[in-house]
Amino acid sequence: MSVGNIIIEPFDRRKLQPNGYDLSIGPIFYTFNNNIDGFFPFIKESVDMAYVRNEAKETTLRVDKKIVRGKFIRLPPHGFVIASTLERVGTKKDIVASIRCRSSLARTGIDIVRGAGWGDVGFDGVWTIEITNHLPVPYYLPVGLRIGQMVFFRTETPPEKPYQGKYSGSTEPALPKLYADKDLATLIEIEESP
Secondary structure, eight states: OTTSSEEEESOOGGGEETTEEEEEEEEEEEEEOTTSSOOOTTSHHHHHHHEEEEEOEEEEEEETTEEEEEEEEEEOTTOEEEEEEEEEEEEOTTEEEEEEEOHHHHTTTEESOTTOOBOOTTOEEEEEEEEEEOSSSOEEEETTOEEEEEEEEEOSSOOSSOOOOTTTTOSSOOOOOGGGOTTHHHHOOOOOOO
């Protein structure tokens, strides 16, 4: 980090761990719209209709004999939301990053990556996380909670050209952009209907 190949903003030394850096959950999240006939993520309009943007709101919860107040992201039973980290993380040269769920959260029935936890050398932005609630009841995540740990690896050689992907520069959760895949036009044909 002191060399400048890893950027974390805002940086909090207390989140620095022996094996990585703890990242917190931000307030913006997307839920899936269950009122659509189907999902075809290869057309941008379908993606736009499939997800509903939300922002965590001040909430009061009654838990047993306690009152709990804060900003929460409500995860539906057996559902998932697309959220992001509070922190912007960037890597340069020959550094690649991976995010994992904190083990304490995993033990409560939460997962944050659904198999998409690898970054690319040169990525810079907030990290989009796919949070799954494996429980049969709603789960409330407080905004700002340390939700995952980012681990950094050095590659054997720097890439020939830096990452310039469709998700870099994100400032809030990034919805899927399969419609922007370069090889999609060779696989399917899409035209406007009359």
